[in-house]
Amino acid sequence: MKKTFTINISGTVFHIEEDAYEVLQKYLVNLKNHFGADEEGKEILSDIEARIAEIFSEKSDDEKKVVTLDWVNQVIETMGTPEDFAEEEGEEEEVYVTSPKRKRRLYRDPERRVLGGVCGGLGAYFNMDPVILRIIFVVLFFVTTGAALLAYIVLWIAVPKARTTAQRLEMRGEEATVKNIEKSIREEVNEVKESYRKFKNSDTYTKGKKSVEGAGDVTYNIFKLILKVAVIIIGIILILSGFFGLLGMISSLAIGQSFVQGWPLVWGPEIHFPDFFNYFVEPGTVTFGMIAVGLLAGIPLLAMLYIGSKLVFRYKSNNTAIGLSMVGVWLIALVSLVVVSASQLGNFKDQGSAVISNTLPCDSCQTYTLDMAEDKYENYAELDWDLNNLKAVVVNGEEVILGKPKLDVEKSGGETFVVSVKKSSRGRTRGEAREYASDIIYNYQVNDSTLLFDPWFLLEEDGKWRDQEVQITIKVPEGKAIHLSEEMIEIIYDIENVSNTWDGDMVGKTWEMKPEGLTMKELSESTEDRKELPENTEEL
């Protein structure tokens, strides 16, 4: 038992068996590709269909009424395939073919395939041995940690397989190798020159009557040429950017080490996502966020690769479903990233702080010198991001986040110097925020009349960044003074004084607390000793 279809060929109705139908269908599509979709091609095809209908009618005059596979094969034999036409017309097909020459297109070669036939097809396109291309791909795969594989997959999906003979002919079309692209551009240039010359020699030009038509022809040709070159250039740019973008993305996402830095085309992000995210986000969300970011950035890059290769290699493809689902996945990634970020904002909802105040013991001290302690982290390996007075360093194999404290000077209510350190943070709740705040580690030392401030505060191991801050306030009693060392510029922040002196100009000077506020002390004999202090600390 066989299933049959009813078909209409050139106005006559036939019943046709399923397998026969498929073969006939393929054959006709094949012919259509061969003769082209223009008026002439359509006419030829309809003539051929009329002939096929006639042959079938002759056959079904007998008791048999159904078109079988056998008949279809006979018809194909009588009418001939595009390959037969090429043979019959001899090799120099072009002599009679006035229609546009068959240009080479990129297909996947199913006859020379290892995976998807991409290398086989590229080999046919560039007249190269596919083995060489395969080796290049494998090497690229290792060098680029997988970006080449993605490129391969894009081509696998996007480039159509050469199924029919017409497509196979196109795949090996005598036109358009890399050399021929150049050739066709040169031809194009000549055409432009030619039409310009004609235009110049034409009566209309010499008589001074400007022929719009002639001028239009020239500009049209020039425009066509520019467009062609532009398309190829854009295609190449798209391929390169897509490829290097993927390279950068993969290297920064997967191995946390930027490959692309120092390459001529740098699209590599400056920061390494996994490390970077870990400081801000809960570990579970990091992976999720990374996948989302990967898709968000990766899909447009893949699309660039696809469009670029399509522009350069001119292959036909019809993957609307894949394209649409890519767009869908991209939107989903976008939405989930927004949702995740929003939920992360909750972690910054409330604020909490912890304040520790110390009264300095030295009652007799008139002047305290404020100085920076040695930067213990200066020589540690720094991770490459540094933002908003925040940096991460590796200490004994552990990553630590460091933040810059801020220092202010106020008038003290009592008779003594007071140093208060206010640690504050944000968190999901007030309690959580306070906990984060008290986890901040910040130290300063008191040596006689010198206060040494650590240049950084620390977040504990695995500490998450929650906008932690450390605010140091020095309370100076009336009549007493402080000396700011030059290095204090690093942490002092908007200290109020009577002369409205800017922070940068306050350092290296001694300031006395007068009833009206902090006042610069006139240079006296004491300055000489003070000046030595910064240098001393540096040597420590």
Place this chain on the structure above:
Amino acid sequence: MKLENTKAQMRKGVLEYCILLVLDGKPLYASDIIKALKEAKMIVVEGTLYPLLTRLKNAGLLAYRWEESTQGPPRKYYELTDTGRKFLTELEGSWSELVKAVEKIKTNKA
């Protein structure tokens, strides 16, 4: 150089001439032309003919009209136009010249 190719090209060179010859005097429809050409072993597969017919028609050498058929749908009958007839006369001239030329070369050689 393949023998088949050379043969095919020789055939191809005179195929248009043959088509015009077949149509000289009486309008025919595609299948009749095919039959005539196949009998003379001028074509192997029928598909080759249709592009040629279309091209000759577009070049103004042939014209066609539809004629009702006793069996099946209407048929496309091709006939020579005036230009086509002139063209054919020219071709006939050059064909006999060609034949003479080849003959001459052959006899001179012998």
